[in-house]
Amino acid sequence: MRRVSVSRSGSTAAAAIRGGLSRSPSRPIHLSAQQHNPNNTNNRTFQTKSKDCSEALAPAARLPEADPEDVTPVRPRQNVKIAEILERRAKAGKLVALTAAGADSDMFKGPSVGKPKAKRWDHHLSEESRIREPCVLKQAAKHLKKPGLISLGGGLPCAEYFPFDSISLKVPRAPNFSEQAAHEHGETVTIGKYDIRDADGVYDLSVALNYHQAHGSAQLMRWVTEHTELVCDPPYADWQSVLTVGSTGALEQALRLLCDRGRGDSLLTEEYSFATAIETASPLGINVVGIPMDDQGLLPEAMDEMLTDWNPDERGGARKPHVLYTVPSGQNPTGATQGKQRREEIYRVCQKHDVYIIEDEPYYFLQMMPTAELAVESGVEEGGLEEEDVDQFLDSLIPTLLSMDVDGRVMRMDSFSKVVVPGSRLGWITASEQIIERYLRHAEVCNQGPSGFSQIILYKLLDEKWGHEGYLRWLMNLRKEYTKRRDTIVRACERHLPQEVVSWKPPAAGMFHWIRVDHTQHPDSSTKSILEIEEEIFNSCIAKGVLVGRGSWFRAEQDKPPTGLFFRTTFAAATPENMTEAIRRFGEAIRESYRMS
Amino acid sequence: MRRVSVSRSGSTAAAAIRGGLSRSPSRPIHLSAQQHNPNNTNNRTFQTKSKDCSEALAPAARLPEADPEDVTPVRPRQNVKIAEILERRAKAGKLVALTAAGADSDMFKGPSVGKPKAKRWDHHLSEESRIREPCVLKQAAKHLKKPGLISLGGGLPCAEYFPFDSISLKVPRAPNFSEQAAHEHGETVTIGKYDIRDADGVYDLSVALNYHQAHGSAQLMRWVTEHTELVCDPPYADWQSVLTVGSTGALEQALRLLCDRGRGDSLLTEEYSFATAIETASPLGINVVGIPMDDQGLLPEAMDEMLTDWNPDERGGARKPHVLYTVPSGQNPTGATQGKQRREEIYRVCQKHDVYIIEDEPYYFLQMMPTAELAVESGVEEGGLEEEDVDQFLDSLIPTLLSMDVDGRVMRMDSFSKVVVPGSRLGWITASEQIIERYLRHAEVCNQGPSGFSQIILYKLLDEKWGHEGYLRWLMNLRKEYTKRRDTIVRACERHLPQEVVSWKPPAAGMFHWIRVDHTQHPDSSTKSILEIEEEIFNSCIAKGVLVGRGSWFRAEQDKPPTGLFFRTTFAAATPENMTEAIRRFGEAIRESYRMS
Structure with missing residues (x-):
């Protein structure tokens, strides 16, 4: 052998x-x-x-x-x-x-027999992306296959000079994930410098802390490929997953790959969208276009109509959009979650209009149970999640756009930020081989992939310690925690907000609770704009000691007046007591502005 | 208080x-x-x-x-x-x-009394950079100063859900830096989740593993600011240091900040330059222009002449260059090191022609002792470095361009890749406040700064364990190691290369030994191009079991024929025995091509 x-x-x-x-x-x-x-x-x-x-x-x-x-x-x-x-x-x-070993997902995927190959996207690529050449120095690495060859080629430092003999982590043992359990009974995992040589290891510090390929280490790529197969099982053959420095960076790279200032390119997104995504696109000269939404996020028929009727002359010369950026689950800022049918409809509209999809899913695994009240109504008992096995958990999740992507037109962005730690600055994307190849040519010169410390620490936790099942149990536990937090903020809103003018839909996923205030009922609605009322309430909130997000911050088209009066709140961070107090203060600010006694 | x-x-x-x-x-x-x-x-x-x-x-x-x-x-x-x-x-x-605390170098710098403020560079900024807006969500953080305020603002996860109770590192105790000493007598440093709360700590996992500002943590920024002051002491007032995801990423960001495709911008660099830097610039539509070099790197007078005579019409419409990318110490690939006077001359030419300087210095601290032979000649004894104190070490280093930067026209890029570990994907830049501010607006949407794991691990090692003196001693030790390695390759070249046709200058810094082969003496010089001879020798090297870099890979202007026949070798990676054997094989390949028996 x-x-x-x-x-x-x-x-x-x-x-x-x-x-x-x-x-x-x-x-x-x-x-x-x-x-x-x-x-x-x-x-x-x-x-x-x-x-x-x-x-x-x-x-x-x-x-x-x-x-x-x-x-x-x-x-x-x-x-x-x-x-x-x-x-x-x-x-x-x-x-x-x-x-610095090369690797790709094909090494780790199951058989793709009978699956079609992805479509080609050459006509969507930006000029910048089209003309990228591979790194000549990285190409030379192919010669290293030759037995007995001595390299005086790459300027890689010798691991002998790495001042880390070992790194140890104390982490929770699945399924006892609580902070206290981790502290009292956690497991210590030690990573040696030469575990591959000395301890029959698969990964060690001598490898993780040297240069690596921009796609990341084979060790962690194996894990993300398998996880993606478990969760999404993309229905085309030539999909690939590669590590990123987080979805913020991945989005910028994706936009530079697909959009071209010189071509008058546009980006479709939800009418209210992640402010940082809009701020990423704008300096690149990309026109951001908002699509009307409802409680399930963007409206496919509105998108279809917009694209069917698109006229560059009426749009300041902007070309018909060919890229959609969407957050399907627990959307930021609205908390909206697209159901299965909604996702299928969106995908079909994108097929019809040749639109490439960037599926940003940081909150995908924070899909929650119904609120306590709804749970009682529907016969689901509290704590029911604890009984689930991981198969049931996976089956309960709304299918991803990637899982219905027969064309290879989706780049899915996965993140550890909301479900493990933001500080790893490590995530991954999944897309067709063509798109991944172009993406990597850029990653090689813009970040060289994520930190080796992050890679080996996550590998040890997710692969060696928890494994796929342990990680899914971690996610199950986390969504239970977020369900409790969501219920806390919803109950606080029920108790403290004036429901005559305030309305919401309890979020089904994510970290955000989006609150609509009926501006038409504001006593000054005839003399003040929505922005002015929003500012008045926001300033009053600050004065009373609560920070909320102003809805207008999240407009996809910043030059258009807002269509309604909204506030974004998060239930991710504050304690239950503080969250309730904060909503009470928020309610007070609204009542004052509306002159309700 | x-x-x-x-x-x-x-x-x-x-x-x-x-x-x-x-x-x-x-x-x-x-x-x-x-x-x-x-x-x-x-x-x-x-x-x-x-x-x-x-x-x-x-x-x-x-x-x-x-x-x-x-x-x-x-x-x-x-x-x-x-x-x-x-x-x-x-x-x-x-x-x-x-x-996610905000910070800047002014918090940590010594007094700037009497130093001028940096010049403004508005006229050099790209359109992309000029129109960047700050992140609205990050701006909202200013309200968090208000006492008693409860934030439902930012979507930061709670540290309670971070599955890391503690992380420990086993690291060498200064000044016993050898790998064996670290393994046998290393010191174990433990980082707890709540060290700030529970152990009077300055930094902990609850902070490091959450989101942070794009400039990096205040804790590590303090260290890099102080280190920069120790080493460079910039002669203007408003300099700032911020963390990067490594110099590869920093360079791309700098180019996007300073160069504009739509303006026909160019980038000056050494005639032979770091291949990846050229590959970073090209897809951005930047014209890369090579400046003739000698043993001390780029020639200021050649640069002056080129800029004085610059005619866009003769340059395909390219605008007169306003940015220089240079590696002053141990340049990649030539190993050339600019002396103090050379640096001063380069700076003056840049002042004359309004050129902004990107000073890329991964090898700065790998400035070596003279080769053994030279050492004997000059009366320096081997091992003399061991006697040095850190002041002598700092004084022995050639002054940086940043240290002579009265205008604030230098962005210095520092890296841990060659002197600690490449896998940290963490470095830092130093430039004027204006440039740093524009840089950070981009970093916020393209990488959000380096990994929190990397930040806290480097902080613990460099600040808490080693301190500035310990780190300088580490660097002193490292340059001693590289000096030995350099001497090994130079001795191997003396022994095994045909000096009738091969020549070199022992590098004074870095990882690379650049070898010139006299193509005019090649038996086929009248019928074969330099590129053809280079390819013949390269292929023969591979066949004989040695990988070297082809000089032509590093041409700044890839469409121009090379001016000479060169090969780049590195003495960073192979063992002394293998390095010697590799050079022997390389010599054999040259002899065969030159038909020397």
């Missing part, structure tokens, strides 16, 4: 591995290099030459070729999909990915 | 602190919040309300006001500058910077 190299350029090798898997065995994931690769001349690891980093620069992550015997699929009753992934890993054997 | 808020917008408070320092006392750096701030109503820390993140979002890092008594400056004989910094810290008292 020998190891083979897998990289995008080495598609034959990749095909061999995928082919091999279908006829190959279950096998422990962790084999030592020596055990299953006793005489591989291409095996340039730290084992034999620890101080020679020129040889540690592997051209691509490698998996051993599978043994075509011994098929014993293990499928726990509880979770078929996860079992399939574990089986696939076992068959593939230990992942060997050394310094 | 009470705490005051310091932020750019709060210049009065900032002035009060700086003013306060001049008449104020030496004092332990680590005081508990209770000790020196018993009744501060504006003190919203985790102490009293640990689960309420809405109140933990501090508007700006805060320093307590100084006590105007008790002036006892402590100046160890050995290092006056470091002593001054320690004294300043002691006077300022404990740094209090909570979640």
Whole structure:
């Protein structure tokens, strides 16, 4: 048995591995290099030459070729999909990915048999993206495959000079996720500098803290690819997931890839949208266009009508939009969540008008239970979530746009910021191979992918400690916590806001509660604009000691007057007591402005 | 004594602190919040309300006001500058910077009395940069200063849900920096989730792993500001340092800030330059222009002549360049190091032609001793570096362009990649306040600054464990190691390369050894181009088992034929034995191509 190299350029090798898997065995994931690769001349690891980093620069992550015997699929009753992934890993054997190893999702995906290939998007690419060349120095890495080659090529420092002998993490043991449990009974995970060489490890500090490819380490790419397959299972063949420095950065890269100032390009988004997204687009000379919304977010028929009737002459020369930016779950700022049918309709309108979709889903896993009242009405008991298994949890989530993406027209942006920690500055995107390739050519020169500290710490927690099932249980626990928080703010609103003029829909996902105030009933509505009333209430809120978001901050088209009077509140941060007090103050500010005694 | 808020917008408070320092006392750096701030109503820390993140979002890092008594400056004989910094810290008292706190270098710099303000660069800004607006959501944070305010504003997750109870690092104790010493006798540093609340800490996981401002944490900004003052001491008043996601990303941001496709902008750089820098500029529609070089890098007189004679009509419409990208020390790929006088001349030419300078200095601290032979000649004994103190070390370094920047026309890019770890994806830039402000408006929407894991880990190592002196000793040790490596490759070249046709200058800094081969002596020089000969030797190298860089990869102007036959080798990565063997193979490839027996 020998190891083979897998990289995008080495598609034959990749095909061999995928082919091999279908006829190959279950096998422990962790084999030592020596055990299953006793005489591989291409095996340039730290084992034999620890101080020679020129040889540690592997051209691509490698998996051993599978043994075509011994098929014993293990499928726990509880979770078929996860079992399939574990089986696939076992068959593939230990992942060997050394310094700056190349990798792609094809190494880790299940078979794509019968799935179509993604459409091509050449006509949507910006000039900047079209003319990008691959990094010549990164291309030279292909020569490192040659057995016995000594590299005087890349200027990678030697791990000998990394001043970190080990890093340890104390983390919660699944499923006891509470902060207190983690503190009192947490598990300590230690990462050594040479775990690959010395401890039969898959990833270590000598690799994580050196340069890596812009797509991120093979180790964490495997995890995000598998997770994406579990959650989205994209219905086309050539999808890829790569790590990002977070969705903020991924969005800017996506916009530079798809939109072109010189072409008069536009970006569609919800009428009220994430302010930072709009602020990302504007300096690039992109016209941001808002689509009318309801409680489920953007209205497909309104979008269809807008695109059907689009006339550049009436739009200051703006070309018919070809990109949609949308937050389908717990939208920021409105908290709106698109249902399954709504998502299907949006996708169909995008197909009709050749629109590429950026699906930004930081709050996807914060899809909540109905509010307590609704829960009682519908017969769901409080705490019912605790009984769920992970399959039920996955089944309960509204399907993603990526999961219905037969064309490969979606770039899905996933984030750890709301569900693990924002400070990792690490997320991932999933899109078709063509789009991912162009994205990476940019990432190579704009950030080189996420921090190696972040990568190895998340890998240890999510892959080695929790695994897919443990992580899903973490998410289940988190959505239960957010459900409680959401219920707290809704109850506070019921108690403290003047419902004669204030209305809302309890959010079904996310962190935000969007509150509408009926401006037509304001005593000064005939003399004051919505913006003026909004400012009056906002200033009064500050004076009374509560900070809320002004709805007008989130207008997609900042030069248009707002259509209603809104405030955004978040239930993510404050304690229940403070949240309730804050809503009381907010109610007071509204009552004063409306001169209600 | 009470705490005051310091932020750019709060210049009065900032002035009060700086003013306060001049008449104020030496004092332990680590005081508990209770000790020196018993009744501060504006003190919203985790102490009293640990689960309420809405109140933990501090508007700006805060320093307590100084006590105007008790002036006892402590100046160890050995290092006056470091002593001054320690004294300043002691006077300022404990740094209090909570979640997403704003900060700037003015909080941490020494007095700027008598220094001029930087020139304005409005005329150099790109359209993209000029029209950037600040993030509306980040602006709202100013209201958080109000005592007792409860925020339902920003969507920051609560640290309660961060699945990390603590992180520990095992690191070398200064000055015993060897890998083995770190492994056997290293020091373990533990970072708790609530060290600020529970352990009188300055920084903890609850803060580091939440969102932060794009400029990075106040804690690490203090360290980089002080380090920059130690090393560069910029001669103008309004300089600022902010963290970056590494110099690769910083360069792209700088180019988007200063260069404009629509204006026909150009970028000056060395004739042979860092390939990735050129690949960053090209897709942005920037014309890259190479300046002739000698052993000390780019030639100021050639640059002056080029700019004086610049004619857009002869340059395909390209506007006279207004930006220079240069690597002054251990330039990539040539290894050239600009001497002090050379730097002064370059700066003067830039002043004459209104050119802004991007000073990229990843190898600055890898300025080496003369080669062994040269050392003997010049009377410097081997090992002499070990005797140095940190002042001598700092004095031995060639002054930076930033240190002679009276106009504020330099953006210096500093990196940890070559001197700590590349995987931190964290560096910093220093430039005038105007440029930094525009840079941050972009960073807010393109990466939000570096990873929080990277920030707190580097903070713990560099600030809390090593301190400025320990870090300088680490750098002294590292340059000694690189000096040995450089000497190894130079000796191997002397032994194995045919000096009839091959020549070099031992590099004085960095990681690269640039080797010239005299193409005019090649037997096929009349029929083959330099590129063809280069390719022949390169392919032969691969066949013989050595990877070197082809000189042509690094041409600033890729469409121009190369002026000579060069190869780049690195002495950073391979073991001494492998490096010698690799050079032997390289020599064989040259001999074969030149048909020398």
